[in-house]
Amino acid sequence: MHTELTDTEIIKRILTGEQAIFSILVQRYQQYVFTLVHRFTDSREDAEEISQDIFVKAYRSLADFRGESKFSTWLYTVVRTSCITFLRKKKLDITSIDNERTALQLENRESGFKANAIEQKSRHAMVNEAIRLLSPDDSQLITLFYKGEQSLEEIGRIMGLDPNTVKVKLHRARNRLKEKMEKHFSYEIRELHND
Amino acid sequence: MNTQQPMEDRLWDYIDGLSSPAERSVIDGLIASNREWQQKYAELLHTHQLLNSSELEAPSMRFTKNVMEEISRYHVAPATKSYINKNIIRGIGAFFLTMIAGLFVYVLSQFKWSGNSSSGSASAPSLRLPSVDNLGLEKINYSKAFNSTWVIAFMLIVVVMGWMLLDMYLQQKRKQHGH
Numbered sequence: 385m386h387t388e389l390t391d392t393e394i395i396k397r398i399l400t401g402e403q404a405i406f407s408i409l410v411q412r413y414q415q416y417v418f419t420l421v422h423r424f425t426d427s428r429e430d431a432e433e434i435s436q437d438i439f440v441k442a443y444r445s446l447a448d449f450r451g452e453s454k455f456s457t458w459l460y461t462v463v464r465t466s467c468i469t470f471l472r473k474k475k476l477d478i479t480s481i482d483n484e485r486t487a488l489q490l491e492n493r494e495s496g497f498k499a500n501a502i503e504q505k506s507r508h509a510m511v512n513e514a515i516r517l518l519s520p521d522d523s524q525l526i527t528l529f530y531k532g533e534q535s536l537e538e539i540g541r542i543m544g545l546d547p548n549t550v551k552v553k554l555h556r557a558r559n560r561l562k563e564k565m566e567k568h569f570s571y572e573i574r575e576l577h578n579d
Numbered sequence: 580m581n582t583q584q585p586m587e588d589r590l591w592d593y594i595d596g597l598s599s600p601a602e603r604s605v606i607d608g609l610i611a612s613n614r615e616w617q618q619k620y621a622e623l624l625h626t627h628q629l630l631n632s633s634e635l636e637a638p639s640m641r642f643t644k645n646v647m648e649e650i651s652r653y654h655v656a657p658a659t660k661s662y663i664n665k666n667i668i669r670g671i672g673a674f675f676l677t678m679i680a681g682l683f684v685y686v687l688s689q690f691k692w693s694g695n696s697s698s699g700s701a702s703a704p705s706l707r708l709p710s711v712d713n714l715g716l717e718k719i720n721y722s723k724a725f726n727s728t729w730v731i732a733f734m735l736i737v738v739v740m741g742w743m744l745l746d747m748y749l750q751q752k753r754k755q756h757g758h
Contacts (some may be wrong), residue, residue, distance in 0.1 A: 399655060406650060410643045415635040422636050432638050439646045447658035509635040528629045555591050562626050
């Protein structure tokens with residue numbers, strides 16, 4: 385019954401005191417938020433804790449949502465600022481450390497991985513793993529565009545960039561993803577091509 | 580690579596549906612006739628399809644419950660717009676602008692303007708800027724500076740504005756307590 389309500393209708397009702405209805409928004413967006421956060425951190429536990437904080441923050445500042453953009457765009461802005469704050473707190477290098485570590489992990493297990501990769505990993509898992517090899521910015525950009533249902537303008541608003549810059553960055557991110565897939569998953573890609 | 584870049588960009592725009600109708604028909608023709616474009620298109624389309632098929636990750640089953648338990652301790656905060664008084668922001672802005680303007684006027688009043696008697700155009704005034712040697716702090720005549728009418732006027736304005744800001748703040752506080 386509740387699922388038919390639009391985000392704006394739900395927000396209006398929450399602002400009039402129906403706190404319980406916020407659970408619909410949580411259910412609706414938890415996977416998007418969790419995926420975006422998980423792109424920033426290796427740990428599922430950290431990702432879950434940050435995602436939880438994001439929803440609490442969003443709830444508390446819901447009165448600030450003026451409906452000028454989609455609720456998802458506004459929520460992803462909260463996601464982005466929270467993730468950046470988290471990274472600053474952890475003093476992690478946004479662009480390199482995570483990637484290098486993940487790349488190393490991948491290379492270490494490469495020998496055992498190739499033998500039965502297709503059986504063990506689905507196409508989705510391979511794509512997700514390749515996305516995680518990118519920098520947090522690139523992976524968020526790709527996730528927002530392909531999974532977050534955000535236009536270039538909306539991504540620009542979330543990331544504080546001009547839509548044209550977003551377009552260029554998206555092209556580059558996809559090219560880098562292609563390179564990563566060719567480097568780490570060439571065998572699987574060939575298998576997929578043969579299917 | 581450089582020659583490939585525009586081709587890739589154009590193909591990505593084509594795949595994303597961002598090309599104009601004219602551009603689309605040009606690219607349709609290129610894909611149909613040019614083998615290199617055909618191959619690149621197939622390659623990019625494959626990446627695009629893979630990305631479209633990627634799945635979202637799910638948090639634990641208790642996630643919604645945890646969030647709802649957490650927010651039960653909070654209330655929605657009032658909108659930022661409702662408690663930020665624009666007059667106070669304007670007041671602060673005016674305060675700093677007055678300070679800058681006052682400083683500017685003071686600095687200008689310290690320059691020595693004199694007529695250029697040596698040149699032919701005697702009426703043109705010349706500005707004698709203070710040399711580096713003259714900028715020594717020990718040489719500043721503070722009593723003169725604070726006796727200047729400009730400085731006193733400026734300080735009076737700043738003090739009055741400070742009182743006005745304080746008054747506005749206290750009035751707002753009183754109103755809030757009244758409610």
